[in-house]
Amino acid sequence: MLALFLTDEVGDVEVSARGVTARTDDEGYFTLPLPREGNHGWVDVGVRIAGDEATATCPVLIPQPTAQFVIVSDIDDTMLQTGAYSLAKNLWTSLTGNISTRRVFEDAIRFVGALSAQGRNPVYYVSSSPWNMYHFLSSIFDRSGLVKGPKFLRDLGISKTQFITGTHGDHKGASIDALLAANPELPHVLLGDTGQHDAFVYRDAIIRHPGRIAAVILREPGPGPDEESLAAMKEIEKTGVLLLHAPNFEGFAPQVVAHIDALG
CATH class of the missing domain: 3.40.50.1000 (HAD superfamily/HAD-like)
Structure with a gap:
């Protein structure tokens, strides 16, 4: 349980998905408001870090x-x-x-x-x-x-x-x-x-x-x-x-x- 809180935060980096960009805060969190584009149900959104090869997949739920x-x-x-x-x-x-x-x-x-x-x-x-x-x-x-x-x-x-x-x-x-x-x-x-x-x-x-x-x-x-x-x-x-x-x-x-x- 204690290990869950031993994290390395990555602040002030640019992330992007589907043409929308944001910067992470001091704690490494970010919010990307994206258009639904006609999607429904569970949708996987690929997120990329600027200047880095790292990517992540964020699952979202659209009614x-x-x-x-x-x-x-x-x-x-x-x-x-x-x-x-x-x-x-x-x-x-x-x-x-x-x-x-x-x-x-x-x-x-x-x-x-x-x-x-x-x-x-x-x-x-x-x-x-x-x-x-x-x-x-x-x-x-x-x-x-x-x-x-x-x-x-x-x-x-x-x-x-x-x-x-x-x-x-x-x-x-x-x-x-x-x-x-x-x-x-x-x-x-x-x-x-x-x-x-x-x-x-x-x-x-x-x-x-x-x-x-x-x-x-x-x-x-x-x-x-x-x-x-x-x-x-x-x-x-x-x-x-x-x-x-x-x-x-x-x-x-x-x-x-x-x-x-x-x-x-």
Whole structure:
């Protein structure tokens, strides 16, 4: 686990794909906004480093023309058993677990599978876990059979302006904003849990994007929602957005699909 964080960052180099260029930041990250060019489903995008023979392939997911909605899901304690609502439990689980011991909730596998409808509706995962965990999480998801989807993870590196780049809420909110902007014609379903303030993040997203979010589904891990989370959940309900919450996701899929069908 510690080896995942022993990385050599390559900053301020030019990368390009399909005629679009960008420069890596201090931590070696880059963003390339590309036109869809009529593509759908999973597409491999070749990325080249300027002045170097090195190339990389970045897989991206573009919704199918038949998609009814987009699923955006948190990871820790929503899909993956972590105990993130407790700092001590979170650190112990994260630092001592490995690919074979970490577990994805069985009800989450069934729930996301039903919502995805065999790939018709795309799934994207948004988490405050660092990018260093990308391959680790991908291996766990693949092993469990959870629906495959791109991951929006977080840069925890030290930049010139701040010690940890961005907050939990800022990162999730910005990722949701990006997905909504990329898919303006589709309603979105947000999955999360009550242990890491997802209710607040999702409430704020609903306020920023009225009419764009069809449903919010929250798992209630550990002791369940505190009073502040309950207040945020009540605010979500007042907007008319479907809110479902329980210790697990059993039986939620038909309700979500029926609700979106009713919205037309």
